[in-house]
Amino acid sequence: MNLGNILQATTLVSAVLIILLILLQQRGASLGAGFGSSGELYTTRRGLDKSLFNATIVVALVFVLSILGLLLIPE
Numbered sequence: 001m002n003l004g005n006i007l008q009a010t011t012l013v014s015a016v017l018i019i020l021l022i023l024l025q026q027r028g029a030s031l032g033a034g035f036g037s038s039g040e041l042y043t044t045r046r047g048l049d050k051s052l053f054n055a056t057i058v059v060a061l062v063f064v065l066s067i068l069g070l071l072l073i074p075e
Contacts, residue, residue, distance in 0.1 A: 007070045022056060
């Protein structure tokens with residue numbers, strides 16, 4: 001396997017993981033919270049929610065770096 005194939009596989013896997021991680025994240029606030037009807041608009045993340053948030057950031061960085069790597073590799 002050459003580097004291009006590895007980066008393509010990394011991009012595909014990280015894209016699927018980003019979708020799954022975003023769908024797994026929960027928001028405790030309802031739609032009305034965005035319009036000021038709830039006092040808990042800004043909450044802190046704890047436990048699993050914080051871990052999912054951090055994992056999403058890491059996987060997004062891997063996704064972006066793999067795409068940049070694919071753009072910079074000459075064919």
